[in-house]
Amino acid sequence: MTLLEVNDLSIRYAVEDADVHAVDNANFTVDSGETYGLVGESGCGKTTLAKSILHLLDSNGYIESGEMWFDGTLPQWEDGNGNPRKEIIDDDRYPVRADGMTNLAELSDSQIRDIRWREVALIPQSAMNALNPVYKVGDQIVEAILRHEPQTTKREADERARDLLERVGIDPERADDYAHEFSGGMKQRAVIAMAMACNPSLLIADEPTTALDVIIQDRILEELEQIQEEFGVSILVISHDISVMAEICDRMAVMYGGKIMERGTRDDIFRETANPYTLGLKNSFPTITQKQQQLVSIPGSPPHLRDPDPGCRFRKRCPFAVEDCERSHPPMYDVASVEETGRLQEAMDDRRHGSACYRTDELDEIRTKAMKEETWKETATQSH
Numbered sequence: 576m577t578l579l580e581v582n583d584l585s586i587r588y589a590v591e592d593a594d595v596h597a598v599d600n601a602n603f604t605v606d607s608g609e610t611y612g613l614v615g616e617s618g619c620g621k622t623t624l625a626k627s628i629l630h631l632l633d634s635n636g637y638i639e640s641g642e643m644w645f646d647g648t649l650p651q652w653e654d655g656n657g658n659p660r661k662e663i664i665d666d667d668r669y670p671v672r673a674d675g676m677t678n679l680a681e682l683s684d685s686q687i688r689d690i691r692w693r694e695v696a697l698i699p700q701s702a703m704n705a706l707n708p709v710y711k712v713g714d715q716i717v718e719a720i721l722r723h724e725p726q727t728t729k730r731e732a733d734e735r736a737r738d739l740l741e742r743v744g745i746d747p748e749r750a751d752d753y754a755h756e757f758s759g760g761m762k763q764r765a766v767i768a769m770a771m772a773c774n775p776s777l778l779i780a781d782e783p784t785t786a787l788d789v790i791i792q793d794r795i796l797e798e799l800e801q802i803q804e805e806f807g808v809s810i811l812v813i814s815h816d817i818s819v820m821a822e823i824c825d826r827m828a829v830m831y832g833g834k835i836m837e838r839g840t841r842d843d844i845f846r847e848t849a850n851p852y853t854l855g856l857k858n859s860f861p862t863i864t865q866k867q868q869q870l871v872s873i874p875g876s877p878p879h880l881r882d883p884d885p886g887c888r889f890r891k892r893c894p895f896a897v898e899d900c901e902r903s904h905p906p907m908y909d910v911a912s913v914e915e916t917g918r919l920q921e922a923m924d925d926r927r928h929g930s931a932c933y934r935t936d937e938l939d940e941i942r943t944k945a946m947k948e949e950t951w952k953e954t955a956t957q958s959h
């Protein structure tokens with residue numbers, strides 16, 4: 576069942592005389608109970624996309640166009656008997672669709688505040704530094720519960736906080752400790768517990784393992800998986816590290832320069848990789864099982880996104896770029912259909928394996944060449 580459906584989402588930041596096109600026409604769907612990943616190099620728009628869901632963009636950021644349909648119920652939309660008023664579709668005041676989904680992009684600040692924590696919780700980047708040093712860790716979770724569920728008693732909230740800590744593998748007795756008494760991994764787990772305080776249906780985790788050593792990283796990923804199983808929560812996880820995604824995601828979108836370049840299930844992305852950018856990204860990270868493999872990084876750096884030209888965002892670093900790539904950014908092609916028919920066919924459904932590349936009909940050759948280090952080195956020489 577669909578929990579979040581993002582349609583043609585474009586986000587801009589206003590800077591001086593131009594706009595930064597941080598996210599451009601993004602389309603993807605997160606189902607209930609699944610882990611969906613957004614992966615790509617720093618600056619490709621992952622955090623911007625995640626923050627926009629909860630209206631937490633920097634003040635110069637704005638949603639240019641698009642929709643974010645979410646299957647949630649706003650408290651102020653309950654009727655006198657406390658029943659959700661999902662049936663409201665003819666009332667212009669409510670951006671609710673016939674199937675009961677709400678367009679988060681159109682909610683007012685107060686409406687979105689009711690969604691935050693209760694329905695969608697965000698674990699921001701460097702979250703472990705966000706724990707308040709002067710309050711006990713347990714009290715911070717209690718505070719989060721009481722703020723969003725005022726009808727809960729302090730005692731109940733206290734019990735829930737301890738239970739949450741236990742569920743993420745922290746001894747409940749440690750609820751009385753301060754953040755500085757926790758290790759890095761414990762702080763991150765405490766932040767996960769805090770995010771789960773109000774039992775949200777969507778948890779957004781922005782770089783949950785960055786800055787942690789490899790062993791702790793693995794534990795945090797296991798923790799997220801367990802949380803998901805126990806609570807049935809959907810997780811939108813953001814990482815620059817494609818090997819982290821291989822560990823935990825059911826499906827994912829690979830982003831570059833504000834665009835989704837490839838989209839699909841974990842198997843689509845890792846076994847049937849179709850986009851040159853994804854192929855390059857895969858080469859540049861060790862897989863969990865093959866730590867010793869030779870790593871090849873993609874030469875060059877991501878494009879600046881101020882008023883970008885219409886061409887493919889990746890073309891300047893792409894060893895497979897052709898003339899078409901200069902003219903316009905490619906649409907998302909349906910990989911399986913193209914492989915079957917040999918003809919370029921656009922993806923009609925964002926659940927299908929899609930790749931934004933004009934050469935999706937030459938995949939065998941591209942995959943073979945992309946594995947060779949010299950393929951990427953040649954691009955570096957050409958672009959200098």
Ligand SMILES: Nc1ncnc2c1ncn2[C@@H]1O[C@H](COP(=O)(O)OP(=O)(O)OP(=O)(O)O)[C@@H](O)[C@H]1O
Pocket residue numbers: 588589590595597615616617618619620621622623624633634635636815879880
């Ligand atoms: N407030 C802002 N004003 C102008 N540009 C911004 C602002 N915030 C982000 N950007 C730009 O928007 C683009 C996307 O940034 P974003 O932080 O979303 O990327 P990211 O993939 O999450 O990278 P990182 O992991 O480094 O945060 C980048 O080019 C960034 O420089």
